[in-house]
Amino acid sequence: MDRRAAILRELPSLRRYARALTGDKEAADDLVQDCLERALDRLELWRHGESPRRWLFTIMHRLHLGELRRAARRPRHERLEDVTEGADGTLARPPSQAAHIHARQVLAALAELPIEQRQAVLLVGVEGMSYAEAAAVLDISVGTLMSRLSRGRKKLRELIGEPEDRPSRPSRLKVIK
Amino acid sequence: MSREPEFSEIDLHRYLDGEMAPEERQAFERWLEGEPEAAKALAHFREDRDCLREILAPVLEAPVPERLVQAAERLAARSEDLQEGLQSEELVDRGAGTHGECPPHADGRRVRGQWGGWQQIAMAILIFVAGTSLGLFVGSNAEPAATSRLQIAKRAIDAHTVYVSEVRHPVEVGANEKAHLVAWLSKRLGARLVAPDLSRQGFRLVGGRLLPSDDKPAALLMYENEAAERLTLYIVGNLENRQTAFRLSQRGEVKSFYWLDGPLAYALSGAIGRRPLLAIANTVYRQING
Numbered sequence: 028m029d030r031r032a033a034i035l036r037e038l039p040s041l042r043r044y045a046r047a048l049t050g051d052k053e054a055a056d057d058l059v060q061d062c063l064e065r066a067l068d069r070l071e072l073w074r075h076g077e078s079p080r081r082w083l084f085t086i087m088h089r090l091h092l093g094e095l096r097r098a099a100r101r102p103r104h105e106r107l108e109d110v111t112e113g114a115d116g117t118l119a120r121p122p123s124q125a126a127h128i129h130a131r132q133v134l135a136a137l138a139e140l141p142i143e144q145r146q147a148v149l150l151v152g153v154e155g156m157s158y159a160e161a162a163a164v165l166d167i168s169v170g171t172l173m174s175r176l177s178r179g180r181k182k183l184r185e186l187i188g189e190p191e192d193r194p195s196r197p198s199r200l201k202v203i204k
Numbered sequence: 205m206s207r208e209p210e211f212s213e214i215d216l217h218r219y220l221d222g223e224m225a226p227e228e229r230q231a232f233e234r235w236l237e238g239e240p241e242a243a244k245a246l247a248h249f250r251e252d253r254d255c256l257r258e259i260l261a262p263v264l265e266a267p268v269p270e271r272l273v274q275a276a277e278r279l280a281a282r283s284e285d286l287q288e289g290l291q292s293e294e295l296v297d298r299g300a301g302t303h304g305e306c307p308p309h310a311d312g313r314r315v316r317g318q319w320g321g322w323q324q325i326a327m328a329i330l331i332f333v334a335g336t337s338l339g340l341f342v343g344s345n346a347e348p349a350a351t352s353r354l355q356i357a358k359r360a361i362d363a364h365t366v367y368v369s370e371v372r373h374p375v376e377v378g379a380n381e382k383a384h385l386v387a388w389l390s391k392r393l394g395a396r397l398v399a400p401d402l403s404r405q406g407f408r409l410v411g412g413r414l415l416p417s418d419d420k421p422a423a424l425l426m427y428e429n430e431a432a433e434r435l436t437l438y439i440v441g442n443l444e445n446r447q448t449a450f451r452l453s454q455r456g457e458v459k460s461f462y463w464l465d466g467p468l469a470y471a472l473s474g475a476i477g478r479r480p481l482l483a484i485a486n487t488v489y490r491q492i493n494g
Contacts (some may be wrong), residue, residue, distance in 0.1 A: 031280035038276050043263040047256075056269055063275035070283055079283075130259050133252065151221055152253040153260055158223055173214050180217065180249050188248065 033079050040154055041083060047149050048091060050138055058094070062087040084154075084164045088146070095142065136186035144179030151176055211235050216246045220253070282354060357453035357462045360438035360471030363415055363424050364458055368434040368475075375411030375426055385412050389423040393441060395467040400437070400491040402427050405484050407435055417441075435474040435481075437488060438462075442469040450485060452478065461485040465492065 041062065045055035065086050073082040137145060143165075150161040151172075162172040211232055218224050219232050236243050268276075367374055377385040382399060390397040392414055399409055407427035415422040415438075422440040438460075448464045453471075459481055462471035470492070472485045 030283045031277075034276055034280045034283065035273075038268050038272060039264045039266075042266075042268065042272070043260050046263050047260055056272060059272055060275050063272065063279050066279050067282055070279075073283065130255070133255050133259060137256065148256070151217075153256050158218075158221065173217065176217055176221075177214055180252065183252055184245075184248050187252065 030079070034083075037078075037080050037083050040080070041087060044084065044149055044154055045087065045091075047137065047153065048142075048145065050134075058087060058091060061090050065090060080156075081160055081163055084150070084156075085166075088164055088166075132187045133183075136183050139186055140179050140182055144175050144182065147172055147175040148179040148183065152180075211242075213245075216242060216249060220246060220249055354453065356438070356440060356469050357451070357460050357471055359415075359417055359422070359440070360436070360460050360462060360473050361453065361455050361458050363422075363438055364436040364460070364473040365455075367413070367424060367426065368436065374434075376413035378411040379409040381411075382409065389414065389439075392421040393423055393439065393468070395441065397423060397439060397468075398492045399425055400488045402435075402484060402487060405480075405487060406430065407484070410434070433474065433476060435472060435476070435484065438471040438473065440469050442467055450482070450489075452482075463489070465489070 038059070041059045042055060045058045045062075046052065049055045049058060062083060066083060069082070069086055072085075073079050137148070140148065146165055147161065150156045150164060151158065154161075156164070158169050158172055158176075162169045165172065167175075215224075215232060219229065224232060236246070377388065379385070386397050386399050389412060399412070402408070406429045408429075410426040410428050412423055412425040415424050417440045420441055422438060425437040425439070427435045427437070442464045446464060447466065450461045450463045453460045453462065457475040458473055459475070459478055460471045460473040461482060462469065463485075464470075470488065472481065472488055474481055474484075
């Protein structure tokens with residue numbers, strides 16, 4: 028395996044996750060850079076023959092947690108909307124159909140989610156991680172991950188769903204298996 | 205299966221995220237046909253997920269800022285060094301308790317506890333230097349020379365491996381011409397070299413040789429004890445011209461403590477225990493700076 032290529036391949040995903048997590052372009056890239064530098068001291072945790080993805084995302088997750096702890100609690104909901112404005116022009120491309128209508132709403136809703144739910148929704152839904160992989164990154168059990176994912180997606184839907192959809196909770200479903 | 209299983213809300217996600225085995229997927233799909241509410245919820249979850257992906261896709265496609273590419277390249281270069289079989293670690297515990305997931309350097313602490321006198325002074329210097337490098341992380345400055353420093357260890361271990369097994373010609377200039385050897389190598393490296401006296405540690409100087417390090421000269425001094433165990437001290441010009449803590453690299457049986465010290469970089473290598481090697485590295489450090 029070419030380790031160099033494997034690391035470089037993760038860069039865009041790390042940026043995307045950091046961006047969606049923080050909602051701020053500069054803060055996101057700072058987080059990614061901190062992650063890459065911290066990773067220098069954690070190379071031994073990258074297991075041979077494994078994709079560096081879990082290793083790098085885990086480091087970034089911990090750094091972000093540290094930042095959240097340090098930062099005074101302040102709502103940053105509005106920052107996520109910057110994403111659609113494309114400070115660098117990259118997000119100016121109009122998404123198609125339903126997504127176009129809801130883009131801003133969706134990002135605002137994402138920012139409303141508790142951070143634990145946002146992490147789960149993003150790692151699984153956007154980064155395409157398996158439950159086991161996402162749970163490892165977040166240092167939680169797969170059961171906890173599923174619960175956060177389920178609550179996160181439900182909340183997201185409640186926040187962005189069309190008004191007539193809102194009461195239509197799937198009432199026949201058992202919430203817990 | 206005689207009876208269709210019941211599925212829960214969690215299963216909508218497991219289905220959506222590809223976490224079901226083929227057989228379970230089929231059972232789920234059959235179940236879903238009779239559950240319009242669940243099917244609608246699933247469609248919404250899928251729509252939201254795809255929407256998020258689409259909105260965030262441009263970040264994925266955007267050019268990566270240069271500073272991140274550089275940080276990634278540094279990481280990649282260092283990981284390739286490791287892939288070549290070099291294991292490296294910081295000897296000195298860098299601020300105990302600052303990062304919980306860091307494995308404790310128990311050895312380092314034991315060693316520190318045993319030391320007295322000059323060793324404590326040397327360690328104090330090392331801890332100070334290490335603390336400075338910790339500061340590097342807290343700020344967002346990169347450590348530009350991480351790779352080249354590991355290269356020093358790699359080359360030192362290469363040279364050690366090649367020459368210690370040499371029976372007839374382990375050195376170019378023997379210890380009987382020590383003054384000439386030191387003067388010659390100092391001239392070639394462009395800095396004052398010291399051939400440390402390790403006789404109190406049981407090692408006598410065998411001699412030394414000149415080596416290439418890319419297009420620059422490097423020096424290798426060889427020592428041997430009564431048991432015919434050999435140590436080498438690899439010395440090369442230090443482009444950074446600064447000091448660092450000892451770091452330990454290891455490949456197979458060969459361990460190497462390496463450090464930067466002003467105009468020169470040093471690596472003391474040998475297939476002996478880590479603690480005796482460290483003690484000798486401290487002696488070398490002290491004599492060079494004495």
